[in-house]
Amino acid sequence: MNHKQYLKELGLALLGYATLLIGSITWLNANATLASPWRDLIALSPMLPGALMVWVILRQLRRLDELQQRVQFEAFALAFAGTAFVTFSYGFLEGLGYPRLSMFVVWPLMAALWMLGLVLAARRYK
Incomplete structure (x- = not known):
């Protein structure tokens, strides 16, 4: 896999992170009375593509x-x-x-x- 593919994968993971980050903050601000554990899960949702970023980076490091x-x-x-x-x-x-x-x-x-x-x-x- 070439460097362009790595940047594409990392970029998509970052886009997912940014999307979930903005979405979760917006949603939590609009629903301040939401109870745990739902509030916590929504707040942590940007970490799903964050985990994907970790995987993409580690995979690229192994290829060096x-x-x-x-x-x-x-x-x-x-x-x-x-x-x-x-x-x-x-x-x-x-x-x-x-x-x-x-x-x-x-x-x-x-x-x-x-x-x-x-x-x-x-x-x-x-």
């Missing part, structure tokens, strides 16, 4: 050659360890009264560190 897999591994390692370091550090600061941060901050941090890791690893193997 050994060098590209190594570059991705090093980038993921930096993102994982760096995110743990930053979030634990900030956790200690929260104990001193710093404002609590939403879990939604973690993914952008991890993504930024992953991109940094890709740049560093790619440079290393040029």
Whole structure:
């Protein structure tokens, strides 16, 4: 499977995610009195195409050659360890009264560190 097919599959999964995200938020705002567990299931519904995104990405990673897999591994390692370091550090600061941060901050941090890791690893193997 080529790169265009991967982007097509990922794009469709992202479109499904965006559609369910907008739809679930709109529906929940219009039906504020909806009881659990239905409210919870609707709120989590965007994660169905989110799971599809995970599958598409993992499948693509398995198709990479050994060098590209190594570059991705090093980038993921930096993102994982760096995110743990930053979030634990900030956790200690929260104990001193710093404002609590939403879990939604973690993914952008991890993504930024992953991109940094890709740049560093790619440079290393040029």
